[in-house]
Amino acid sequence: MAAFDEEPFPPPGVDLEHPSVARVYDYYLGGTTNWAIDRQFGDRVLEAFPMLRPIAIANRMFLHKVVRHLIGLGVRQFIDIGSGVPTMGHAHEVAEEIAPGEVSVVYIDYEPVAVAHSRSLLKENGDPKRHHVIHADLRDPDGLWAKVRETGVIDLDQPVALLLIAVFHVQQPPAENSASTDDLGPAVAARYRELLPPDSYLAISHITDEDVAPGYDEKLVKLKQMYDKSSSPVIWRSRDEIEKLFGDFALIEPGVTWTTLWHPEASRENSQRLDFKSPNESVILAGVGKKP
Numbered sequence: 039m040a041a042f043d044e045e046p047f048p049p050p051g052v053d054l055e056h057p058s059v060a061r062v063y064d065y066y067l068g069g070t071t072n073w074a075i076d077r078q079f080g081d082r083v084l085e086a087f088p089m090l091r092p093i094a095i096a097n098r099m100f101l102h103k104v105v106r107h108l109i110g111l112g113v114r115q116f117i118d119i120g121s122g123v124p125t126m127g128h129a130h131e132v133a134e135e136i137a138p139g140e141v142s143v144v145y146i147d148y149e150p151v152a153v154a155h156s157r158s159l160l161k162e163n164g165d166p167k168r169h170h171v172i173h174a175d176l177r178d179p180d181g182l183w184a185k186v187r188e189t190g191v192i193d194l195d196q197p198v199a200l201l202l203i204a205v206f207h208v209q210q211p212p213a214e215n216s217a218s219t220d221d222l223g224p225a226v227a228a229r230y231r232e233l234l235p236p237d238s239y240l241a242i243s244h245i246t247d248e249d250v251a252p253g254y255d256e257k258l259v260k261l262k263q264m265y266d267k268s269s270s271p272v273i274w275r276s277r278d279e280i281e282k283l284f285g286d287f288a289l290i291e292p293g294v295t296w297t298t299l300w301h302p303e304a305s306r307e308n309s310q311r312l313d314f315k316s317p318n319e320s321v322i323l324a325g326v327g328k329k330p
Contacts, residue, residue, distance in 0.1 A: 057269045059208055060122045060149040066094035069125035071155050079268055086264070087257045089319060092312045096320045097243055098126045100297040101203050103304035104241045104326060105132040108199050110304075113239060114141050115198040117186060119176055119230075120205035121145040123152050124159045129201065130169050142168040142191050146182060148175050167191070177210050177222055179229040197237040200230060204322070206283060207245040209271040221273055227283040234329050239290075242283055243297060243324035247274040251319045258321065280323050287327030294325035 057079035061072040065080040072080075083090060105116065114137070118129050133141035145156050156171040170189040174182040187194050210222040231240065247258045258274060265272045281294050292299065296317035314320055 058149055058151070059265075059270050060120075060147065060152045062269065063094060063204070064123040064125045066091050067098060067125040069123055071123045071125070071151055079264075083261065083264055087261055089254075090261070092314065093320055093322060095126070095310055096297045096312055096314070097204050097322050097324075099305060099310070100243055100300055100322075100324045101129065101201065101241075102127060102132050102306075103301050104199070104201065104203075105129050106136055106304040107301050108239055108241075108326070109133060109136050109141065111239075113197065113199045115192050115196065116141065116143045116201060117146070117192060117198055118143065118201040118203070119146045119182070120202065121147050121152065121156060122149070123155050128156065128159065130160075130164060139165075139168075144170045144172060144186050144189055144192050146172045146174050146176075146186070148173070176205060177212075177226055179226060179233060183233050194233075195235060197235055197239070199239040199241065200234060201241045202227070202230070203241065203243050204245075206242065207272050207274060209273050211271075223273070224279075224283060228285060231285045231287065231329065236329055238329045239326055240284060240287055240329070241324070241326045242280065243322050244280045244283070245272070245274050245321055246277060246280065246323050247321075248276045249318055250321050251316055254319065254321060277323060281325075284325065284327035287329050289325050289327050294323050296320045297322045297324045300324050300326075 054073055054075055057076045061076040062080045065072045065077055116129050121128065130141065130143040133143065147153050153171055153173045160169045160171060168191060170191045172185045174185050186192055192198060206223040206227065210226055212220065212222060234240065247255050250258065262272050262274065277294060297320045298312065298314060298317050
C-alpha cells in the first residue's frame with residue numbers, strides 16, 4: 039500500500055468536507071488519489087466489511103473483461119460514464135494491450151479529481167485523436183451525449199460500448215429544485231438505451247443484497263447506513279431490477295451474473311487472485327446487453 043506522506047493537490051471544485059465515492063473506491067483499489075477524509079471513511083467501512091476491498095477489485099476486473107471481450111466481438115468505441123480515478127487500469131489501457139491504435143474511448147465523470155487525473159493520464163499515454171475526458175453529469179443524458187459528440191473521438195452513428203460500471207447503486211437524485219425524491223437511475227438508463235446506436239453494447243455492474251453469501255445481507259444494511267450518512271446515498275437492487283436496467287437489450291452469455299463468473303476466460307493470466315469462498319461473496323451482479 040502506498041504511503042501518504044503528502045496529500046495530492048486537489049483540483050478546483052473538490053469537496054474535502056465529505057468522502058467521495060470515487061476517491062474512496064480508489065482507496066479500496068490501492069490507489070493514492072484520495073484524501074484523509076476518504077481514507078478515514080474507507081477504513082471504517084473496511085473494518086466493518088473487510089471483503090469490500092476484493093469486491094471492488096473484482097468489479098474493476100469485470101470492466102477489464104468487458105473491454106477485452108467486446109474488442110474480440112469487433113467493438114472499437116467505448117464510452118465510460120462514471121469512469122472514476124484511473125486506478126488498476128483504465129479502459130483505453132486495456133484496449134491498447136489487445137488492439138493497439140484501434141480503439142477510441144471517452145471518459146465521463148462528475149468528480150473533479152477523477153476528471154483531472156484521467157486528463158493527466160491521457161496526457162502521458164493517451165492519443166488525443168482517440169481518447170478524451172469530459173466533466174459531465176450522468177443525470178443529463180442528452181447534454182452528456184452532445185458533449186461526447188463534440189469531442190470528435192466517438193462516431194455516435196456507429197455502434198459503441200457504453201460502460202456504466204458501479205454507478206447505479208449510487209442514488210441519482212433529481213435536481214435540487216425538484217419536488218421528487220425518486221432515484222433517477224432506471225429513467226436515466228432508459229434514455230441512454232435510446233441514445234445508443236443499433237448494435238451497440240451496454241455494460242452494467244450493480245451491488246445487490248439478494249442471494250448474497252450468508253451474513254452479507256446484514257453487512258450490506260450497515261454499509262448502506264454508513265454511505266447514506268457520511269458519503270453519497272446508495273441503493274441495492276434485486277436481480278430483477280438490475281436486469282430491467284438493460285430494457286429490451288439482448289443479454290450476452292452468461293447474462294447477469296456475479297462479477298467473478300462473467301467471462302473468466304477474459305481475465306489476464308496475472309490477474310489478482312481473490313479469496314471468495316463462493317461467487318455470491320462478490321455481491322455485485324454484472325452483465326452486458328446488445329441493442330437490437
